[in-house]
Amino acid sequence: MNQNERNQEPLVSNRNFGQHEEETSPLAVAAGSFIAAAMDSADAFLEILMQERARRQEQGKEQSRPSTPTNEDQTEANSQLETRQEVGIDEDSIPIVTVKTNAPNSATAAHDLFDEDDDNTVEVRVSSQAPRARKTEPRRQRARELASALLDIFVEQVGDYIEHSPAVSRVIRTQVDNVLNEFAAHPEKLQPLIQAQAAAYLSYLQLHPEVVEPFIRQQAGLYLDQLRQQSAQVDSLVEKIAGNYFARLQEYPNEVEPLIRALASRYIATLQSDPTELMPLVEQLGDNYIDYLREHPEAVQELIQGQSLNLAQEVMNDARERAATSDTVVELFARRLIGRPPREELPPPPPEVQALAERRPLVSVGRGKKKRGKK
Amino acid sequence: MKAELQGQYAGAVTRSVAFVIDVFIIAATVAATSWLLSSSLNLIGINLTDCPTTSSRLGVILGYICDATRIALAIYAAVIAPIYAVFFWTFGGQTPGMGVMGIRVVRTDGKPMSFFRSVRRLIGFDLCLLTLGIGFLPILVSNDREGLHDKIAGTCVIYAWRGEQDVETIENIREWARRRRRRGVDQKPIAN
Numbered sequence: 001m002n003q004n005e006r007n008q009e010p011l012v013s014n015r016n017f018g019q020h021e022e023e024t025s026p027l028a029v030a031a032g033s034f035i036a037a038a039m040d041s042a043d044a045f046l047e048i049l050m051q052e053r054a055r056r057q058e059q060g061k062e063q064s065r066p067s068t069p070t071n072e073d074q075t076e077a078n079s080q081l082e083t084r085q086e087v088g089i090d091e092d093s094i095p096i097v098t099v100k101t102n103a104p105n106s107a108t109a110a111h112d113l114f115d116e117d118d119d120n121t122v123e124v125r126v127s128s129q130a131p132r133a134r135k136t137e138p139r140r141q142r143a144r145e146l147a148s149a150l151l152d153i154f155v156e157q158v159g160d161y162i163e164h165s166p167a168v169s170r171v172i173r174t175q176v177d178n179v180l181n182e183f184a185a186h187p188e189k190l191q192p193l194i195q196a197q198a199a200a201y202l203s204y205l206q207l208h209p210e211v212v213e214p215f216i217r218q219q220a221g222l223y224l225d226q227l228r229q230q231s232a233q234v235d236s237l238v239e240k241i242a243g244n245y246f247a248r249l250q251e252y253p254n255e256v257e258p259l260i261r262a263l264a265s266r267y268i269a270t271l272q273s274d275p276t277e278l279m280p281l282v283e284q285l286g287d288n289y290i291d292y293l294r295e296h297p298e299a300v301q302e303l304i305q306g307q308s309l310n311l312a313q314e315v316m317n318d319a320r321e322r323a324a325t326s327d328t329v330v331e332l333f334a335r336r337l338i339g340r341p342p343r344e345e346l347p348p349p350p351p352e353v354q355a356l357a358e359r360r361p362l363v364s365v366g367r368g369k370k371k372r373g374k375k
Numbered sequence: 376m377k378a379e380l381q382g383q384y385a386g387a388v389t390r391s392v393a394f395v396i397d398v399f400i401i402a403a404t405v406a407a408t409s410w411l412l413s414s415s416l417n418l419i420g421i422n423l424t425d426c427p428t429t430s431s432r433l434g435v436i437l438g439y440i441c442d443a444t445r446i447a448l449a450i451y452a453a454v455i456a457p458i459y460a461v462f463f464w465t466f467g468g469q470t471p472g473m474g475v476m477g478i479r480v481v482r483t484d485g486k487p488m489s490f491f492r493s494v495r496r497l498i499g500f501d502l503c504l505l506t507l508g509i510g511f512l513p514i515l516v517s518n519d520r521e522g523l524h525d526k527i528a529g530t531c532v533i534y535a536w537r538g539e540q541d542v543e544t545i546e547n548i549r550e551w552a553r554r555r556r557r558r559g560v561d562q563k564p565i566a567n
Binding site for chain 2: 325330336338346
């Protein structure tokens with residue numbers, strides 16, 4: 001196969017990789033196709049490398065000639081110079097390129113070849129009738145482009161094959177099924193993976209809440225719509241959950257109380273900071289409460305009675321306490337009047353008498369019966 | 376600082392206040408009954424303050440009714456107080472006034488009050504009144520705060536409510552009394 005024939009053919013042959021899938025296993029077909037494509041690509045790449053090698057050998061022969069400076073020498077010399085180009089047009093509309101350089105030897109070299117205006121300036125006039133220089137690309141760059149195109153085609157072919165091949169999809173499906181079965185049989189293997197991924201994802205979401213916010217809003221909207229449609233079921237569910245929740249809270253009053261206090265104080269502070277929000281709420285609640293009291297006056301009556309009784313009880317206890325204190329004080333003065341020393345401590349009554357203070361003593365009917373019996 | 380009162384002997388002031396409340400209740404009851412009776416009799420032309428003395432048959436009948444009512448009211452006024460006291464002491468150990476002040480009459484042997492015990496206490500109470508209150512003085516000075524009527528009936532009065540006493544005030548007054556006493560001793564001239 002010569003060069004022209006090779007160029008006319010695609011670098012990677014367009015084979016139908018799924019042709020033999022019914023004869024052999026899909027994995028084997030896929031592997032065979034892949035290897036064939038890779039070998040074609042390797043052939044083409046090797047040929048490019050051979051060409052590049054031959055070109056370098058030729059270039060090496062040219063460099064070995066002493067009279068002509070090599071491109072590398074020229075590049076090295078140019079790198080030591082500081083040059084400045086100015087482009088202009090002369091009277092005959094011919095473009096002038098003026099090159100100024102600071103190299104000391106450039107003046108003599110230029111003097112030999114071109115006219116010069118000062119020591120370090122070379123003017124080049126280009127005629128419009130002069131043949132244009134043909135742009136040539138370096139061979140190395142061409143080889144790179146060729147290799148890049150080759151690689152692109154190769155990747156595209158492989159991608160097409162993977163995308164359209166039923167064998168590959170079947171292999172993937174089989175592997176996925178195996179993995180899923182494995183995870184179903186051993187969920188503990190999946191757990192650390194999920195936890196790690198979830199932790200990473202959550203930390204990402206914490207840093208970028210704007211990512212998740214629209215999603216949450218959308219989901220919440222959908223969920224709320226659904227809840228509105230099934231309000232009866234939701235009510236019963238909420239009642240049940242609230243009942244369970246309150247029952248659990250009642251078991252731990254010490255833990256709940258600080259929480260409620262903190263929440264209440266925060267809520268009160270919020271309402272105090274913005275009383276305009278509070279007023280409609282108070283008005284609505286007040287109206288509701290007044291309506292309720294109008295419908296159930298017995299609650300108010302009980303409340304007032306309870307308050308009145310409490311007040312009366314409080315006044316009575318206060319009077320009792322003052323009287324009890326006065327008992328001792330009056331005794332003090334009475335004893336002083338009759339010349340007795342003040343009593344330090346009143347002796348307590350016998351325990352059986354003290355016990356009568358607790359319970360309500362009833363009339364003894366036993367004694368009367370005894371007397372009657374004696375009679 | 377407070378001291379428990381329940382089960383301790385009740386003092387003179389508390390008992391006096393309870394007595395005053397009882398007297399007020401009895402007086403109010405007698406007054407209300409009298410007013411009801413006189414108002415009712417006024418409807419048929421009988422004035423209890425001025426009984427009719429006409430010689431007509433109706434006048435004589437009305438005069439009898441008026442006199443009988445007067446006598447009944449007098450007996451009622453005289454009997455209601457003892458009945459009131461004996462009834463409440465026997466059933467519950469406290470009159471309404473004692474209930475307000477949170478005290479109770481109990482027997483010193485720890486048994487419940489009986490009717491006869493209440494009657495004995497009432498007799499002793501009347502004796503104390505007849506001696507112009509001298510029988511009540513032991514309440515102020517004795518260690519068990521018992522009056523003559525309590526001694527006669529074998530009863531005592533205790534605090535029945537779960538109350539407390541203001542010990543700080545009492546201590547201040549006691550301290551003041553001690554200082555006065557010391558000052559009195561210092562001012563006395565030394566004999567010899």
